Amino acid sequence: MLGTAPASLAPITPARGQRAPYRRPGANAQPVPSCWSALEPLLPRVRKPAQYVGGEHNQRITAWDAVQTRWLLCYPDTYEIGQPNQGIQILYELLNERSTAMAERAYAPWTDLEELQRQHGIPTFSLETHRPLWAFDVFGVTLPHELGHTNLLNLLDLGAVPHRSADRTVEDPIVLVGGHAAFNPEPLAPFIDAAVMGDGEQVTLELDEVVRRFKLEREPGGPLSEQDDAARHELLRRIAAVEGVYVPAFYTARYHDDGRLSRTVATEPGVPALVPKRTIQDLEAWPYPRQQIVPLTETVHERFSVEIFRGCTRGCRFCQAGMITRPVRERRPETVRQLVEEGVADTGFNEVGLLSLSSADHSAIGPIARELADTYEGSTTSLSLPSTRVDAFNVTLSNELARNGRRTGLTFAPEAGSERLRAVINKMVSEEDLLRTAETAFAEGWRHIKLYFMVGLPTETDEDVLAIAQLGIRVYEVARRYGRGNKLTLSVGGFVPKPHTPFQWAAQDPPEEIRRKLSLIRHAIKEHRGIKVRTNDPEEGVIEGLLARGDRRVAAVVERAWQLGARFDGWHEMPTLQLWRRALAETGVALDWYAYRERDQREALPWDHLDSGLDADWLWEDWQDAQSEQQLDDCRWSPCYDCGVCPGLSIEHDTGYTGGFALPVLPSGLGGSTGGSTELPSTPERYASGP
Amino acid sequence: MTLRYRIRWTKVARTRFISARDLTSVWERSLRRADLPIAYSEGFTPHAKVSFPDALPVGVSSTGEYAELTFAAPIAPASDLAALSAALPAGMDITTYLEVPDGAPKLAKMLRVTLWELAWPPVDQTELTALLTTRSEELLAADHAEVIRHRPDGDRTIDVRPAVLALAATTRPGTNTRDAHTVLRAVLRNDGPTVRPTDLHAALSRGDVAEPHAVLRRVQGAHVPEGVRDALGGEVELLVPDVDAEAA
Numbered sequence: 014m015l016g017t018a019p020a021s022l023a024p025i026t027p028a029r030g031q032r033a034p035y036r037r038p039g040a041n042a043q044p045v046p047s048c049w050s051a052l053e054p055l056l057p058r059v060r061k062p063a064q065y066v067g068g069e070h071n072q073r074i075t076a077w078d079a080v081q082t083r084w085l086l087c088y089p090d091t092y093e094i095g096q097p098n099q100g101i102q103i104l105y106e107l108l109n110e111r112s113t114a115m116a117e118r119a120y121a122p123w124t125d126l127e128e129l130q131r132q133h134g135i136p137t138f139s140l141e142t143h144r145p146l147w148a149f150d151v152f153g154v155t156l157p158h159e160l161g162h163t164n165l166l167n168l169l170d171l172g173a174v175p176h177r178s179a180d181r182t183v184e185d186p187i188v189l190v191g192g193h194a195a196f197n198p199e200p201l202a203p204f205i206d207a208a209v210m211g212d213g214e215q216v217t218l219e220l221d222e223v224v225r226r227f228k229l230e231r232e233p234g235g236p237l238s239e240q241d242d243a244a245r246h247e248l249l250r251r252i253a254a255v256e257g258v259y260v261p262a263f264y265t266a267r268y269h270d271d272g273r274l275s276r277t278v279a280t281e282p283g284v285p286a287l288v289p290k291r292t293i294q295d296l297e298a299w300p301y302p303r304q305q306i307v308p309l310t311e312t313v314h315e316r317f318s319v320e321i322f323r324g325c326t327r328g329c330r331f332c333q334a335g336m337i338t339r340p341v342r343e344r345r346p347e348t349v350r351q352l353v354e355e356g357v358a359d360t361g362f363n364e365v366g367l368l369s370l371s372s373a374d375h376s377a378i379g380p381i382a383r384e385l386a387d388t389y390e391g392s393t394t395s396l397s398l399p400s401t402r403v404d405a406f407n408v409t410l411s412n413e414l415a416r417n418g419r420r421t422g423l424t425f426a427p428e429a430g431s432e433r434l435r436a437v438i439n440k441m442v443s444e445e446d447l448l449r450t451a452e453t454a455f456a457e458g459w460r461h462i463k464l465y466f467m468v469g470l471p472t473e474t475d476e477d478v479l480a481i482a483q484l485g486i487r488v489y490e491v492a493r494r495y496g497r498g499n500k501l502t503l504s505v506g507g508f509v510p511k512p513h514t515p516f517q518w519a520a521q522d523p524p525e526e527i528r529r530k531l532s533l534i535r536h537a538i539k540e541h542r543g544i545k546v547r548t549n550d551p552e553e554g555v556i557e558g559l560l561a562r563g564d565r566r567v568a569a570v571v572e573r574a575w576q577l578g579a580r581f582d583g584w585h586e587m588p589t590l591q592l593w594r595r596a597l598a599e600t601g602v603a604l605d606w607y608a609y610r611e612r613d614q615r616e617a618l619p620w621d622h623l624d625s626g627l628d629a630d631w632l633w634e635d636w637q638d639a640q641s642e643q644q645l646d647d648c649r650w651s652p653c654y655d656c657g658v659c660p661g662l663s664i665e666h667d668t669g670y671t672g673g674f675a676l677p678v679l680p681s682g683l684g685g686s687t688g689g690s691t692e693l694p695s696t697p698e699r700y701a702s703g704p
Numbered sequence: 705m706t707l708r709y710r711i712r713w714t715k716v717a718r719t720r721f722i723s724a725r726d727l728t729s730v731w732e733r734s735l736r737r738a739d740l741p742i743a744y745s746e747g748f749t750p751h752a753k754v755s756f757p758d759a760l761p762v763g764v765s766s767t768g769e770y771a772e773l774t775f776a777a778p779i780a781p782a783s784d785l786a787a788l789s790a791a792l793p794a795g796m797d798i799t800t801y802l803e804v805p806d807g808a809p810k811l812a813k814m815l816r817v818t819l820w821e822l823a824w825p826p827v828d829q830t831e832l833t834a835l836l837t838t839r840s841e842e843l844l845a846a847d848h849a850e851v852i853r854h855r856p857d858g859d860r861t862i863d864v865r866p867a868v869l870a871l872a873a874t875t876r877p878g879t880n881t882r883d884a885h886t887v888l889r890a891v892l893r894n895d896g897p898t899v900r901p902t903d904l905h906a907a908l909s910r911g912d913v914a915e916p917h918a919v920l921r922r923v924q925g926a927h928v929p930e931g932v933r934d935a936l937g938g939e940v941e942l943l944v945p946d947v948d949a950e951a952a
Contacts, residue, residue: 015824015912015913016824016825016827016916017825017828017914018825018827054917061723062762063722063762065721068717068719070733070737309719309726309730310723310726311726360737361735362733362736363732363736393744
């Protein structure tokens with residue numbers, strides 16, 4: 014055919030053993046080839062090609078030879094899902110601010126592009142300059158949940174980097190993971206080089222410095238220039254010496270004859286027996302990300318997001334995020350305001366998100382919301398605030414934030430249907446609270462309420478499950494009194510027990526049981542056609558459950574599932590469970606034993622050597638309290654109950670409450686508030702009086 | 705005083721992969737970054753008043769995109785639209801603007817024809833240019849030229865011929881002899897059933913010409929004997945590219 018482009022392009026990936034020259038620091042580096050010219054002709058053939066081109070506002074491009082260390086930061090899912098991730102954006106900005114370092118970003122290619130990449134020999138690439146993964150010093154991957162594990166292995170393999178740590182040499186990037194799922198990295202132990210526990214800001218900069226010094230020592234004439242195998246070991250040793258960094262290769266897991274874990278022990282001299290998490294005390298010192306990426310194509314959250322506080326002490330026993338991110342550290346209202354105003358002007362986003370695990374709990378949220386609402390009144394900029402609180406204050410706050418828009422939907426998360434089960438999970442919401450809140454919301458013109466629940470919680474009976482439907486029906490009756498068009502959605506998910514929570518010992522419900530419980534709910538509300546029920550496929554929790562509490566033996570399943578073709582395990586479009594079941598069968602790993610079995614106190618857990626700050630005895634006591642339906646107050650406004658985090662870190666909650674300030678709002682509780690004022694509280698003294 | 709401006713803009717390099725669906729927010733955010741008082745539609749979900757006459761297929765480059773912007777307050781067009789151009793992603797630039805007087809015909813009406821440019825890689829250029837020249841003459845001499853357009857929802861037969869006003873295949877010498885490659889320029893009508901460059905390629909290829917490796921929407925406006933006159937700026941883009949001028 015005339016006009017056919019020459020088929021073969023120059024190979025992009027040099028053979029192993031010849032990659033070191035590209036990785037050398039500064040001007041000594043050989044120029045790294047870009048994948049762009051090979052990639053560009055393929056893009057018209059794939060879905061949503063704009064996700065692969067980069068070029069967004071606020072991307073940072075640094076010359077390869079201008080820096081000494083080069084990071085590729087990755088969210089192991091599609092751009093659409095991963096781009097808004099705040100963790101990646103914080104580290105991207107921090108590393109790029111450093112004159113000796115650069116960071117670019119990578120996401121997982123969808124299967125259509127992956128197939129073309131493999132056909133054409135195009136490795137995993139960075140978005141900014143389309144440089145190949147194998148040329149970077151550090152591949153920093155965030156693991157917000159467990160369903161990116163196969164994608165991580167695939168990105169390494171596609172990037173021409175051996176997927177097993179033991180097969181990598183000093184010419185390969187260091188594979189570093191962080192994020193919530195890194196608090197149990199054992200199912201990834203053979204594949205990663207290191208895991209960072211906790212807040213990433215400081216530790217990332219420290220690691221960068223370790224890598225930089227190491228690289229300089231590797232240069233000709235340097236102390237490490239001659240030895241290759243020993244050099245990688247030395248680098249891993251130095252990485253393990255950074256506080257909060259876990260190098261799995263330096264630990265081994267011992268098992269009892271019956272298969273239970275006995276303990277995980279350090280095998281390398283000098284590495285810590287217990288790896289502590291990192292915590293930044295003062296969020297004010299880290300006002301990032303400031304210059305947020307503005308995507309050119311659709312993503313799941315298109316807004317300028319500001320983290321208003323980190324940590325949560327509500328003590329919901331199912332919530333891993335709340336447990337591992339303690340203590341609470343607030344950003345000052347004026348800093349929030351400044352970040353928002355500068356960020357909105359810089360990015361052009363028309364939505365602002367005030368992020369945290371429970372944003373209505375910021376001690377100055379009232380003034381923050383009111384002032385921002387004033388600033389953007391009459392403009393097209395809207396404000397949003399994720400909150401799981403169930404109280405009238407939340408409605409007041411939402412009214413304020415919705416000044417510019419419609420009062421459409423409000424979301425509340427009672428999490429469990431019965432008062433008894435809410436005591437078990439420590440979600441302190443009474444039915445009275447919820448009904449009163451619904452009443453307030455519909456009376457003030459909101460049209461749609463969404464309620465979040467879980468089934469499969471510990472001690473749950475069918476009565477508790479049916480209580481979800483009954484509660485839904487009662488809320489719906491309120492809704493109908495205020496308008497025939499008002500709507501209610503019940504969103505019900507299956508509970509997956511997570512490490513470092515009081516429920517880490519609990520048995521997970523198998524999918525058949527979850528399905529049965531969901532159908533109980535559907536059956537009970539079928540007369541009420543106005544109530545919509547939204548559920549996930551119960552099968553989706555299976556892989557998550559296996560990986561969440563898996564140990565090193567589960568790594569064989571991850572590897573096999575990936576080899577069998579598992580990718581994007583969190584996607585409906587990718588039903589990978591059959592592949593996982595095959596991988597389980599082939600590797601002889603028993604799913605039931607890992608996911609559906611209750612543990613006792615004596616059993617060692619795969620993450621016992623990783624310290625989230627929570628005292629093991631306290632966690633166990635809280636698990637016992639859960640089973641006897643004992644609730645525990647939020648320690649921001651009640652006495653300390655010694656979970657272990659604050660003294661361990663020698664820091665404390667940093668909120669408007671500390672220093673004896675009276676609460677602006679009470680937690681919605683079983684034991685207290687009787688409706689009361691729905692006025693927004695004023696700024697707590699600590700903030701009102703300035704820094 | 706008019707608050708409406710028509711602009712001609714480019715969509716090249718990486719931005720050619722931005723879909724028409726995503727383009728609205730790209731413009732809206734750029735307008736906000738440039739801090740220009742764009743007008744918004746009424747209603748619960750207000751949209752910035754930026755209207756595009758038609759959608760460019762994803763992956764196709766263009767130096768001949770147009771849009772109409774309506775502002776809520778007066779702007780200083782020369783400096784403000786330059787600022788907007790700078791706020792747009794690299795690859796998108798505003799190249800011409802025109803204030804819209806009252807009673808002006810609709811923008812879509814001024815964009816009667818498109819000058820498309822299809823380019824092939826620097827191989828077989830002599831034979832390919834000759835072949836495309838012959839095929840172009842044959843197509844122009846015919847009454848109909850039916851091709852099948854493959855779509856996910858089924859195949860459709862399209863008659864390409866009514867849309868084709870002029871065709872010219874040329875060899876562009878490039879910066880050195882190894883870069884010399886074939887270029888086909890086509891003037892296609894914008895009214896009537898849509899005929900895309902892919903349909904034109906299908907009509908000319910007859911199975912022995914590879915798909916062009918680059919497609920460019922050069923300019924839109926009025927058909928004149930030499931080529932197409934830009935609807936806004938008025939300059940004429942030639943049907944037969946002036947390769948000497950390009951080289952210089």
